[in-house]
Amino acid sequence: MTRRKLIAGNWKMNGLTGHLDEVRAISEGSRDGAIDIDILLCPPATLIRPISDMLSEGGHVQVGGQNCHKAEKGAHTGEVSAEMLRDAGATHVILGHSERRADHGEGNDTVRDKLAAAHRAGLVAVVCIGETLAQREAGETLTVLGDQLAGSLHDDVSPSDTVIAYEPVWAIGTGKTASPDDVAEVHKHLRQRLGERFGEERGQGFRLLYGGSVQPGNAAALMAVADVDGALVGGASLKAQDFLAICEAARNCR
Numbered sequence: 001m002t003r004r005k006l007i008a009g010n011w012k013m014n015g016l017t018g019h020l021d022e023v024r025a026i027s028e029g030s031r032d033g034a035i036d037i038d039i040l041l042c043p044p045a046t047l048i049r050p051i052s053d054m055l056s057e058g059g060h061v062q063v064g065g066q067n068c069h070k071a072e073k074g075a076h077t078g079e080v081s082a083e084m085l086r087d088a089g090a091t092h093v094i095l096g097h098s099e100r101r102a103d104h105g106e107g108n109d110t111v112r113d114k115l116a117a118a119h120r121a122g123l124v125a126v127v128c129i130g131e132t133l134a135q136r137e138a139g140e141t142l143t144v145l146g147d148q149l150a151g152s153l154h155d156d157v158s159p160s161d162t163v164i165a166y167e168p169v170w171a172i173g174t175g176k177t178a179s180p181d182d183v184a185e186v187h188k189h190l191r192q193r194l195g196e197r198f199g200e201e202r203g204q205g206f207r208l209l210y211g212g213s214v215q216p217g218n219a220a221a222l223m224a225v226a227d228v229d230g231a232l233v234g235g236a237s238l239k240a241q242d243f244l245a246i247c248e249a250a251r252n253c254r
């Protein structure tokens with residue numbers, strides 16, 4: 001089964017309107033290559049509308065949110081619903097990022113509720129899972145990831161509405177990357193777990209991204225790993241040149 005590669009940028013809490021020039025550069029710089037891979041930018045919520053307006057002119061880069069509330073609307077001050085993201089032009093939303101799991105106490109049940117909300121609104125969700133350094137050193141990596149995967153997904157997910165991102169917590173923003181062998185072991189395990197739960201055919205369809213200090217210099221090696229179907233990129237997605245180099249690496253190993 002061939003799965004189209006997806007390179008997704010997570011800007012986290014970075015980006016003001018002055019940053020739109022980088023988006024323009026990403027859009028223009030990826031115009032040709034984007035026929036071969038999918039490209040997604042997830043800016044802060046304040047920039048979704050201006051970016052989606054800008055991108056709809058060219059049409060090949062998509063835009064997403066970084067979180068949503070499980071409810072459609074209501075008395076939840078400061079929250080944003082999946083429907084609001086969609087209304088602002090988003091097609092995707094990142095859910096269960098380890099920074100949200102750590103900073104906001106989001107557990108698997110919460111992520112699963114948000115996933116249902118994203119699908120209700122017609123968004124594709126990028127569901128993040130990842131082990132801490134302590135869990136890796138204790139030999140718990142595959143168990144922890146298996147539990148997060150099982151708990152964060154509901155039974156009706158499909159490869160067209162859900163993407164999984166493996167982001168080892170210790171590799172995020174640290175410049176440390178999981179080795180291709182470690183990534184291969186994890187992705188193989190995740191693929192197996194998806195097959196067991198959803199059946200071989202559906203399980204094979206899900207895209208599995210790697211995230212955690214992906215840079216132009218290591219992207220080619222990571223993208224070449226079996227069962228790695230793209231990347232979720234933090235810091236390097238803020239610079240058009242770096243992000244485009246990562247897109248190019250993914251394109252070259254389709």
Ligand code: 13P
Pocket residue numbers: 010097167171172173174175211212213214232233234235236
């Ligand atoms: P970095 O690429 O900055 O390590 O961030 C990874 C990440 O958390 C993407 O969601």
